[in-house]
Amino acid sequence: MQTKATLKTLLAASVVGFGLSQAALAQETIKIGSVLSVTGPSSFLGEPEDKTLRIYVDKINATGGVNGKKIELVIYDDGGDANKARTFATRLIEDDEVIAMVGGTTTGSTMAMIPVFEDAKVPFISLAGAIEVIDPVRKFVFKTPHTDKMACEKIFEDLKKRNLTKIGLISGTDGFGASMRAQCVKVAPNYGMQIVADENYGPRDSDMTAQLTKIKNTAGVQAVVNPGFGQGPAIVTRNYAQLGMNSIPFYQSHGVASKSFIDLAGAAAEGVRLPAAALLVGDKLPESDPQKKVVTEYKQTYESATKQPVSTFGGHAYDGLFILVEAMKRANSTDSEKIRDEIEKTKGFVGTGGIVNMSATDHLGLDLSAFRMLEIKGGDWNLVASGS
Amino acid sequence: MAEFLQFLISGLTVGAVYALVALGFTLIYNASGVVNFAQGEFVMLGGMVTVFASAAGVPLPLAAVVAIVVAVVIGLLLHRLAIEPARGASAVTLIIITIGASILLRGLAAIIFDKQFHKLPGFSGETPIDILGAAVQPQSFWVLGGTAVVVVALYVFLEHTLLGKAVLATAANRLAARLVGINTTTIMALAFGGSAAIGAIAGILVTPITLTNYDVGTLLALKGFAAAMLGGMGNPLGAVVGGLLLGLLEAFGAGYLSSTYKDAFAFLVILIVLFAAPQGLFGRRAVERV
Numbered sequence: 001m002q003t004k005a006t007l008k009t010l011l012a013a014s015v016v017g018f019g020l021s022q023a024a025l026a027q028e029t030i031k032i033g034s035v036l037s038v039t040g041p042s043s044f045l046g047e048p049e050d051k052t053l054r055i056y057v058d059k060i061n062a063t064g065g066v067n068g069k070k071i072e073l074v075i076y077d078d079g080g081d082a083n084k085a086r087t088f089a090t091r092l093i094e095d096d097e098v099i100a101m102v103g104g105t106t107t108g109s110t111m112a113m114i115p116v117f118e119d120a121k122v123p124f125i126s127l128a129g130a131i132e133v134i135d136p137v138r139k140f141v142f143k144t145p146h147t148d149k150m151a152c153e154k155i156f157e158d159l160k161k162r163n164l165t166k167i168g169l170i171s172g173t174d175g176f177g178a179s180m181r182a183q184c185v186k187v188a189p190n191y192g193m194q195i196v197a198d199e200n201y202g203p204r205d206s207d208m209t210a211q212l213t214k215i216k217n218t219a220g221v222q223a224v225v226n227p228g229f230g231q232g233p234a235i236v237t238r239n240y241a242q243l244g245m246n247s248i249p250f251y252q253s254h255g256v257a258s259k260s261f262i263d264l265a266g267a268a269a270e271g272v273r274l275p276a277a278a279l280l281v282g283d284k285l286p287e288s289d290p291q292k293k294v295v296t297e298y299k300q301t302y303e304s305a306t307k308q309p310v311s312t313f314g315g316h317a318y319d320g321l322f323i324l325v326e327a328m329k330r331a332n333s334t335d336s337e338k339i340r341d342e343i344e345k346t347k348g349f350v351g352t353g354g355i356v357n358m359s360a361t362d363h364l365g366l367d368l369s370a371f372r373m374l375e376i377k378g379g380d381w382n383l384v385a386s387g388s
Numbered sequence: 389m390a391e392f393l394q395f396l397i398s399g400l401t402v403g404a405v406y407a408l409v410a411l412g413f414t415l416i417y418n419a420s421g422v423v424n425f426a427q428g429e430f431v432m433l434g435g436m437v438t439v440f441a442s443a444a445g446v447p448l449p450l451a452a453v454v455a456i457v458v459a460v461v462i463g464l465l466l467h468r469l470a471i472e473p474a475r476g477a478s479a480v481t482l483i484i485i486t487i488g489a490s491i492l493l494r495g496l497a498a499i500i501f502d503k504q505f506h507k508l509p510g511f512s513g514e515t516p517i518d519i520l521g522a523a524v525q526p527q528s529f530w531v532l533g534g535t536a537v538v539v540v541a542l543y544v545f546l547e548h549t550l551l552g553k554a555v556l557a558t559a560a561n562r563l564a565a566r567l568v569g570i571n572t573t574t575i576m577a578l579a580f581g582g583s584a585a586i587g588a589i590a591g592i593l594v595t596p597i598t599l600t601n602y603d604v605g606t607l608l609a610l611k612g613f614a615a616a617m618l619g620g621m622g623n624p625l626g627a628v629v630g631g632l633l634l635g636l637l638e639a640f641g642a643g644y645l646s647s648t649y650k651d652a653f654a655f656l657v658i659l660i661v662l663f664a665a666p667q668g669l670f671g672r673r674a675v676e677r678v
Binding site for chain 1: 516594597603638639
């Protein structure tokens, strides 16, 4: 790496003018790479991530950068295609020579890129949801979003408090829905939950009344959980109200944790509960909450810069970037391996997704307290007081 | 009984959506023998333009008219700029052109509008109506009624007007149609414009139920195409029956069999039908008629 850089500097210096400025620039910047799904089916995840990274890198550079050096951000758009993601990952390592990476919008593209970063020994902070990213632990791979397993556990915890044990599942067959369904089925016995109905729907289906009618007519269903994201859960929620099932408690996942879900589901969303990051309810958090300051600041910055409502997905990119920046500060070096060691030592980092305490065996560093149980009331998120 | 009725009505509503898309295929196919794979994009345009026009303060009925006009203009442009210059080409080439057009329209919609999902309010409110224990969205009746109106109008047009017969004549033999004095270019343009209008109407009617975004057309085009094949390509009645049947297969498949395999079940039935009757359910009649 070192010799390569020297060679490049020499080469660049040999070219008059343009080459000189390139070489000068190369000395002063730290290159951070990112591959995001800015377009394509996952663009609603990738777009806020892309904007967040750009806004905050500009902010960091405006205040002097990291360790006296400016950050140079290299972002590629994989369009939601794992093959492209892998090509871009190789390009980041071989051509751009980045020292670290914050990106990987979907689990698919993240999994495709992992071998590239592991081989190159470059830290990779993923923004993908599934637990496979960090389980088993890989030396150079970290992630910031909560896992679907945690979402199941949070929902079951809430159900247990309400003395509800017989649940019906209605899951999307897309990657997110299928993965979360599997995790829910796996952890259900730990909470004494019994899955009495288990239905599915396609990610693009426009009517789920058939599946819901089946759940409605299953004897003993006390609550319904809907793992899924995109427009599917909004339609499920509308059909749920259409069939008059509101008397049965209904849980959505963190996959729908954006304002557009409430808009799309409309009045049908009333009373729906879901686990989500503190970011969604920043203004409702008590002053004493450690995350209050971070989430309100991020929300303000993002919304004033983009004129769009904040989403938790952009928050994951914020967390990833600042975990990396703080690790670089602690390492006081641009050496990828030293930075990796410092990322792993992240303790008490307050991000939008929760308080991060990483270790050699935990490259996510979040516990269940990172999720808040929310209930939709009056067209807005409300914190569910613990015990109710 | 209530359960059966719920599945039936769910199936009919979804089926009516497929039927409307299938109808759009029918008109262009009748005029040119081309399967227009940009049909789903007309559906998307109908929904998206209505959503954005009404968000900009245009009253809903007017926004719907605006959406239909926009779709028709794009349909005519598609014909004028992409299909007409390639008029000597084979049907397969033209079909590939429509696939390209569909990708272009989807990309433009993602840039001009956005990539979020949007909804429209139900035309007659959103309080479900109770029919013998089955809960029905009022919008379902709009979709079913709209489908009925469109199919009758299209049937009357094709069977009982001179212009409609000219469309059928163009489909049967373009050269012969020209020899008897039919302006086939105008007929083709008419078919694309009409087809775009049907697609847009479908998009407007179904958006309160299905929601819409820039690439909602992809799957609808696929399902609509399957419905059209099932019913017999080119027959308006076949398109409607095929659409409703596909919707019912999905709803009953999900309700009585397994929701995981409902799509597989629906397509399996289609394969069996096409194996027994390659022309589709009503296909032969269409051939005889021409």
